């Protein structure tokens with residue numbers, strides 16, 4: 046593999062007359078955390094939806110290492126190693142934290158008919174290994190989750206539900222993790238704690254590349270190695286956080302022409 050881990054060029058997504066992503070060039074290196082910011086409706090979630098195959102892009106390229114992932118299915122993209130969380134919680138609230146996390150392994154488990162019927166021993170071993178893995182991940186990520194692994198996800202606080210969602214993404218052993226506004230709906234203190242978790246697992250998984258969509262600039266400052274700013278689907282800035290805060294185009298995008 047040469048160059049960036051994730052490389053998108055000319056990525057474009059049109060919804061009828063609206064251009065939600067406009068010829069976006071985006072790269073992400075192994076071990077890098079990029080903060081993706083921009084005003085409401087600037088195309089951040091659309092970028093995630095396109096890269097993970099939920100939306101079929103109108104034009105462009107998406108590569109993960111040597112793999113061409115342009116317009117591939119979400120399953121293919123997930124198996125290749127790009128995994129995301131959603132802005133709005135997607136937990137099954139009546140199911141246990143464990144059930145919610147283990148779902149993240151389903152793309153990598155061999156659930157084929159042949160395996161299930163004729164190689165039950167191997168299948169059972171895979172399931173047992175998954176159980177151990179969920180326990181171990183939950184424990185490493187946050188003991189609060191590990192201690193209550195078999196309680197319904199709906200009985201957890203907002204921050205712990207986010208933790209469960211992040212564990213569900215991490216259990217798939219992603220190469221690229223896309224986090225869509227993990228602090229949405231949380232207090233300042235909860236956001237600070239969640240970012241502590243994020244920094245801790247970043248330290249444990251130094252190869253993991255992360256894209257973080259976030260409105261809280263404090264969070265972006267604390268966890269990003271590099272920032273990208275979108276406005277009307279176009280990249281208007283790329284660089285360090287301090288330069289972002291001083292950038293005239295970024296100020297105008299957020300505050301209008303009088304900035």
Ligand SMILES: Nc1ncnc2c1ncn2[C@@H]1O[C@H](COP(=O)(O)OP(=O)(O)OP(=O)(O)O)[C@@H](O)[C@H]1O
Pocket residue numbers: 060063064065083084085086087088089090091092
């Ligand atoms: N499925 C869709 N059909 C039509 N338009 C869409 C669709 N998804 C997104 N859009 C439009 O694309 C543009 C970008 O939306 P997107 O959700 O990507 O923005 P965002 O930067 O994530 O915003 P926010 O910060 O509010 O989450 C918006 O104008 C939005 O209305």
